[in-house]
Amino acid sequence: MKLWVLAFISCFSKSKGIFISLNASNSGYNFQFVESLNFCNNSTVNQTLWSSAPLFSTNGAAMTTLFAFYKMPPNISVVVRTIEGVSTNLSLFLQPNKLYQTQLGARVFGNYLIVDVIATGALNTCQLQGFGFGLSGFYSATQADLIAEAVGGNTHEGFCGTDNSENVVCTYNNNDPLHSKYSFSRPVARIVINPGAPEPTSCTGNFPNIKIAELDLGSALDASTTQFQFVAESYLCSGSNNAVCRGITEAISATFVHTNPLLDYTLVKLSSSLVRKYGYLQALSTAPTQATPIYIPQHPRGGCKLVSYLDDGGAPTRLTNLASSGCYNKGGIAYNADTDGGSSGSPVISAITNAVVALHYCGATGCLNSGIPMHKIIADLASIHLLPPGAVATGSVPLVPTYTDPTINPLSYEPAFTKQAVVDDVIEQTGTSIWQTSVDHIQFHLDYPGQVISDMLSYEMDDTTALFDDVNGDCRIAYFDSTIYVYSSDPQVTYTPYMNNDVDSVNPEDGKDDGSISYHDSNLVVALPAGEHIISIGVANLALSDAKKDVNTFPYAQLMGCSGANTTSAASGAYRSPVRQPS
Known part of the structure; x- marks a missing residue:
């Protein structure tokens, strides 16, 4: 049916993400059922047979895998897993026993992926020669790319005054959920045409x-x-x-x-x-x-x-x-x-x-x-005799399937970020210019790939009330608008550095659990490979080249006080920076 x-x-679009090429013959991106004494076995249900090397794009908001070839048997799931633990089972979309060539996987929202091969039923892997796949790369789209896909060159859209x-x-009504506007909005989907195309x-x-x-x-x-x-x-x-x-x-x-x-x-x-x-x-x-x-x-x-x-x-x-x-x-x-x-x-x-x-x-x-x-x-x-059955409204409300409460965070099952180190320090005026300010560095090591939250608490004027509050408890009003970078200090680990100037996430409360009262306090949630990494902290408009040094040379890097910019000699701004990992 x-x-x-x-x-x-x-729909019209002029957007373009990037394609990151992988070696489909590399063992980290190529899975083959082969007959060998150390691999031939009767697999049990939910046994992970293989995991790929990471697929990683620092600036990516969404990624789409590309298979050079794909042919998998029944009782096998090929699952794309984000670093947060969100999984997409590609085997639900691709038929077993069928050879696919140059096949796109599902678009997945994240920037660090692993592909797992999981046995979902009993099977003898010695009888599966000729099955496998090779990853030739993935398409990575930034948030700006995703917006450009939708907006493109289309100027024929408009707000009616203010966007309301x-x-x-x-529009979810907890007292009568199945008759709310939310319920009748659930069949509305976001559609992406060929996410691997240049446009x-x-x-x-x-x-x-x-x-x-x-x-x-x-x-x-x-x-x-x-x-x-x-x-x-x-x-x-x-x-x-x-x-x-x-x-x-x-x-x-x-x-x-x-x-x-x-x-x-x-x-x-x-x-x-x-x-x-x-x-x-x-x-x-x-x-x-x-x-x-x-x-x-x-x-x-x-x-x-x-x-x-x-x-x-x-x-x-x-x-x-x-x-x-x-x-x-x-x-x-x-x-x-x-x-x-x-x-x-x-x-x-x-x-x-x-x-x-x-x-x-x-x-x-x-x-x-x-x-x-x-x-x-x-x-x-x-x-033309193509009217779908049940398409015409008859006055009876169509059956609305039950669903879970949409006001609950769907990712609330993620491990809590309870491992924490806290740095209390100051950014100071430095050098002969009243605008040059210091840059601080926090170095840390990850034994395994994972997520890290780098947070800032410094800005002491409330966004809503415009009143001052000594958020750091140092008995003065001395703060700054922060910029933070996270980048590798390991020569064996390379990736594009992360950067955040102001909080701009879906959740307006992100970054405020440390007592922050302003969106000017930076907050980064980053996916990182194992290895040595550095967090650089400085005043707004900090360039990456300066972040890797000890001084911010931007000509208007302002330290702030009760009267605005503090240009007095030896001015400083206090900050607290919690760095957290999941348990």
Whole structure:
């Protein structure tokens, strides 16, 4: 059984990540079942047979493996594991006993990966000669790359005044969860077309209507390389609207069925198991009514799932014009809900019936964000006998599958960062210039690859109240806006240095558990290989070349006090820097 998915076409992108090449014949990236006395055995369930060498990209926010060849037997799982312990089972997407060549894996959100081969059932490895795989490399995309995929060259998106979109979890109703806007937003997916292409594309979609205004999903080849990610959302209502949340990749390809460029949609098929997991949306088969209140779940900028449902005055967003000029002379229905690049393909949903009234495809001038009327797409599919069963709203609410509380951190099972060293010190004015300041270094060693949190506590003016607080307890107001670097001091371990100037994570509370009262206090959570590493601490605008020395030569590296910049002789700013690892 298959799930029918409707997708808008023609998303446009100019982004480009990087491809990091690996040697597919190297034993660290090549797994083969071979007959030998020390390997031939009857494997037991959940036995790890092999683990790859690390796949590591310092600046990566998402990585996609590329296999030169792949052929694996039943009862074997090939699992991509992040350093945080989040696993993606590629064997759910790739058929056993089938040879794949130049095959992309699922896009995984992280920057340090291990590939494991795990026996999921009893098997005699001596009977599996000819099975194996070789990793030829991986594609690494930074957060800026991911945003560029969604926004690209598309200027036809727009806020209606102030952007009032919220993290979708804000619409979760704990008292009636299955009838909340959040529940009807769960079928909305983030879609990535060919994440290994020089110009991949990210958009939004939902089933049975995956909508992606401007989505280049108009062929069987496009469908075969399109990945579908669900619950890519923040668990915090107050989470950043400009972050890129990790999601669950549920499919790395789809079956192409039909496309209609005039109505800007494409129909593809996915496994019906996703309906049982996430639910589905139904569409209105007749023209909607003017001023109908609506909401739009979406992945603007390819980031976390947001929802637009309130205007600048706090009133519900509504359909404002049933015969809009729209964009590209395609017309459509207009509404005053905020959208942005990557929102294309989002469902425009009635807040009264939770039925889809339009598929968003553009943001026009004058707050005339527009979508293709859903009743026209329904009529077109019916005329060619491709209307999916259950696609039309009948007045009965479709079954909403139960789900876990989305306000709970999905990564809360991670080991606590309880191993801690704390450094209390000061950054001082140095040299003959009042602007030159010292740079401090913390050196540490890791026996094994792992995560490290490097935190800062220095800034003593509260972001909210603008009042001073002696956060370091040194009986004075003397602080600075910090920059920290983490880099290798081991000649055998090389990677691009990490850097943070201000806290910019999904969670606005990150970095505040040490008593910080300002986002100016740097906070880094880094994945690191085993070896020797250094944390460099300095005043804002610290260059990497200076970070590796003892002085910050930036001409305006300011130490701060009650009256602003402290330019007195021998001025200093205090800091506390906890460095933490998991237990």
